[in-house]
Amino acid sequence: MDRIDNVLEIRGLVKDFSSVRAVNDVSFDIRRNTVHCLVGENGAGKSTLIKILTGALQRTAGRVLLNGKDYAPRGPREAKQKGISTLFQELNVVDQLTVAENLTLGMEDTTLGFLRRTDKINRMVSVMNSLEPSIRPHQRVSTLSVAQKQIVEIAKAVAAEADVLIMDEPTAAISEGEIARLFAIVKALRHKNVTVIYISHRLDEIFELGDVVTVMRDGRHIATRPVAEVKDRSELIRMMIGKTVFEGYEARESGKKDVVLEVKNLANHKLKDVSFEVRQGEIVGFYGLVGAGKTELARAIYGADPYRGEVTFRGKKLPPRPDKVIAAGIALVPEERRSQGLFTILTVRGNVPVMNMAKISRRGFIDAAAERRVTLEAVERLRIATSSTEKETAKLSGGNQQKVVFAKCLFADADLLMLDEPTRGIDVGAKSEIYGIIRKLSREGKSILVFSSELPEIVNLCDTVHLLYDGELKATLENGRGVDSQRIMHVVTGGL
């Protein structure tokens, strides 16, 4: 059969989320039977684009052609039927079933609801064997490694005759040896008529695996080039970050203040031997891409997750429990505002004072007047837009919800604040207000740790920047005129 060269043609694709344009007039082609890499910083629009292709999101405007025909899936199921399968980071296999059962899951041949033995299963098993002979069909999936589970999913997509297989950060959770095996299989897919769209933050993988690379930035398409024509990582990084503008940061007098927080050899399931110091009044940034270990570091210091090593705050070792850490004078604005920070079914008044109830109560009895007063003060201080302190926080906008979480942490009267993705998902106005609050707190002598995957945020705010990659603290730099954003990107994408 004579088929056209491009398996996917993306034309003027646009996706708006309320006030943000996440994908902005993106157009490019994906050639059949290639490994097409998609790179960009966090927030560049890769995930949104992928979600449109897999049917998880609906486009605002533009067209996508699959094999020359209009393609607009209304859901993941339709996407799969039309030939686009996805290998998500959260694998779609059932641990309790065997490999063979997983292969046919959802596509079983049945008679009146009873399973029927057909040769479909044999077909799928033979596809899998051609990819990876070491996996046996009657093995339970729970006995497989993550990489082997990925292979089962790949086999499933190949057997279903998928035209396109999207792989989202497939190497994030597997070991070096397994990566090599996975790459061999991905390369072999070309000969099985499968086009791979490959997303990774590890730039070396692009050079090893990719035929073509597309760079996205701020929702726009920057370039699509054969990998062979890209000179090196630096060129790729230049395309990814463009001209980052650091208008916000002003170097401050750095009279050496006392060290307040000391982290020594911190390690756990994600972190490897992390050590650093924080001085009073300092804003310290932790930058890294998805999966670098930022949140894990914040949670470990806070005592929310177990760790080895030692965390000392103002000369005292911190016990690994949030209530004790808060009592010692540290507060955390968590990464997920709705599931970890906010009590959405409670009112603004029900949220603001919770981290320091002692301040509004006497002998365990709440002083209702004091509670109302401090809530009003917080609403005015942070300019939280709400019709009343009695409004359920679920009904506030994202930015105002985040301000409520801030208010809650500020009320704890902490000397050190940890902010995990403090401006995620909020609009520009609220963002700059929050930056203002952070700078003001630091002038008041509070130390602040900012964990963020937005480079401009880090570079605009922080005095000192630590770079994380794969759970390790790779480099530390003092912010100032000379800071080199390309060097930063180089480090956090796994370069040295």
Place this chain on the structure above:
Amino acid sequence: MTAQTTTMSAGPGSERVGTLARKLSNESFITLFMVGVLAVLFAVACLFVPNFWLPRNVVNLLTNYWYLIILGIGVTFLLITGNFDMSVGGNVALTGVVCAWCAQAASGSPNPLANGPGLPYGLSVAAALACAVGVGAVNAFFIVRLKVPSIIVTLGTMMLSRGLAQVITRGAQRNTSLPDVFGVVGNTFLPGTSLKVAVLIMVLLVAVAFVLEKGTVAGRRTYLIGANAEAARLSGVKVGRHIASLYLLSGLLAGITGILLASEFKAGVSSRATGYEFDALVICLLGGVSISGGFGSVLGMFVGAILLSVVTSSATGLLLSPDWQFTLKGLVTFLAILAQRFALDRRST
């Protein structure tokens, strides 16, 4: 939303809703809603059941279910945190039986059910309460420490405690060789009224629980845990310890109920309080307590108990065969909860 956004201004459409209705919290709204339902049911019952409106009957309606209300306090608090306590019925039986057994004198009778260690009544009560709190401690251990779902653990302790009660009474009851003082608390009436001391205790406990729930830091923590346990932990709430102490409290309340009931009947009966755990759950649900946690109140539970009381006594008044009681209870629960859902949904749009 920029810096210019006016804070504290009333949102658009605020005129559409009445001022009072808008000011109410969802919780007060549901409680008032159920009071409304109660009033309607009461009016209907007055039309059909002779003498239903008489003050004597109204007092009965309000106090009939004193034991369920005492149990309901602990169950409500736990439900607000998102946990069940299905062990309260069995715990009532166990504590009643233990209290009776301890107080029984060594009569020398050949019937083993007529002999006990003959402890003073005060000590017997203490032993029974210790036993009740012990059941709560077992619940707390499995739920908080071993993280087993509360419904499973408390169904287990429900059967365990009733089982122990049956062992102690050989499947029957202990009602002989009891000192006279054993029956005093349960059969004393408040001077000049037809109300038992137990009713007074219930009223006091509800009052204390109300203050605890609304006015204290501990009460607030209960809601925080139910609203978002992870956020509560990250906000410094000792989630495990709080839930554990609520199970101890629920055990203690079951113990008090068990002792009062045993005294009223001058017997420790192993089949006492069968199904009370479900009735306590039902009155909580009728009162608007959410089984997904974070929402509800002791006052609502109290209204729920009166509602159940109106339904069951009007059914008796209408000479409905007792066979229908369960079906009726089920129907009312079902309808009441549907109505609540409906009312809340209407309100939020």
